Amino acid sequence: xxxxxxxxxSTRPGSPAAGDTLFETDTNKVIxxxxxxxxxxxxxxxxxNDSDITALSxxxxxxxxxxxxxxxxxxxxxxxxxxQQVGTxxxxxxxxxxxxxxxxTSRPTIINDFGPTNKxxxxxxxxxxxxxxxxxxxxxxxxxxxxxxLHFGVVSGDxxxxxxxxxxxxxxxxxxxxxxxxxxxxNYAGTANSSTYLATNTNDVLSYKxxxxxxxxxxxxxxxxxxxxTQTDTETSIGTGNVLTNGVTxxxxxxxxxxxxxxxxxxxxxxxxxxxxxxxxxxxNYLGKKYGITVATL
Amino acid sequence: MFVxxxxxxxVVGTVFAAGGFNISTRDTEANISASTPTNPSGEVTIAYGxxxxxxxxxDGSSWYVYNNI
Numbered sequence: 001x002x003x004x005x006x007x008x009x010s011t012r013p014g015s016p017a018a019g020d021t022l023f024e025t026d027t028n029k030v031i032x033x034x035x036x037x038x039x040x041x042x043x044x045x046x047x048x049n050d051s052d053i054t055a056l057s058x059x060x061x062x063x064x065x066x067x068x069x070x071x072x073x074x075x076x077x078x079x080x081x082x083x084q085q086v087g088t089x090x091x092x093x094x095x096x097x098x099x100x101x102x103x104x105t106s107r108p109t110i111i112n113d114f115g116p117t118n119k120x121x122x123x124x125x126x127x128x129x130x131x132x133x134x135x136x137x138x139x140x141x142x143x144x145x146x147x148x149x150l151h152f153g154v155v156s157g158d159x160x161x162x163x164x165x166x167x168x169x170x171x172x173x174x175x176x177x178x179x180x181x182x183x184x185x186x187n188y189a190g191t192a193n194s195s196t197y198l199a200t201n202t203n204d205v206l207s208y209k210x211x212x213x214x215x216x217x218x219x220x221x222x223x224x225x226x227x228x229x230t231q232t233d234t235e236t237s238i239g240t241g242n243v244l245t246n247g248v249t250x251x252x253x254x255x256x257x258x259x260x261x262x263x264x265x266x267x268x269x270x271x272x273x274x275x276x277x278x279x280x281x282x283x284x285n286y287l288g289k290k291y292g293i294t295v296a297t298l
Numbered sequence: 299m300f301v302x303x304x305x306x307x308x309v310v311g312t313v314f315a316a317g318g319f320n321i322s323t324r325d326t327e328a329n330i331s332a333s334t335p336t337n338p339s340g341e342v343t344i345a346y347g348x349x350x351x352x353x354x355x356x357d358g359s360s361w362y363v364y365n366n367i
Contacts, residue, residue: 001322001343002320002321002322002343002344002345003337003341003343004355005340023342025342028355028357028362030355030364043363044365045362046360046361046363047327047330047360047361047362047363049331049332051328289360
């Protein structure tokens, strides 16, 4: 086993020799003395295990990492370069629930090396990707969990997920003043139209930052989470309908917003159950490590 | 890209006659990720991913990745 000696950023050796290499425990930097100065090498985040997710068998998994973007809706060619447009975001779950866009001018754009751990996102301004449900994608709303990893411009009224029949609409509400952003389910699996249903707390945790928004729907309790923290508002009236319903089209980001406040999505997952707290922690920790987000544990 | 040092007074590892530092733990990322080595006091473990060409440091609770670029 090979090891490095440790120090902190304030306790670096005072008289180093060229080649001295240490690990700073307070910054996670590897530092190497060149002979005249310390050279610093910053980590790219904690190692995460995709097997943590595959073991939970997500119903739908759109992952910005690992090569799941194609140039058009027919998946003609893989694309991965910064600035290229995406016509298909392929479902990594293995279920084939790909989100696509046939109109070239409405395809989101790849943003590489973004956020604390240099991950890949799709940038949406007036763009959207959509998926039309099938018999195999349809699941009861009461018994589903969704995760979004996003960087959100403070845009009021933007839908991060909406269905063509308006039975499911997850949207933001915000003013132009930083600190008033929250998300809520305007509808979910057929609940009545509401401006307050399952609202996340009003704060700036997600304003212009990379964050994790999650919604968990059980038979008699619905909860929302931001970076693993349970939000104050919960609901006991749960929709009796379905999500990813057969024949219904679901869109990721469907409201046109200006290029000065674009939204970016790095990851989207759907599970066909209300995950246990343990499994919620597994997913949240995975996403936290992957995107460099400090998360709470349930 | 991180260049392994020629001289390593702060490194505890195998030193070749040529003066190079050798990372003795070389394995796939999956195997490295699944391991939880015990660090000696005041030291951290370093490993090299044979499938990723990244290197990894175990701080005692998590593996941190340093990407090959």
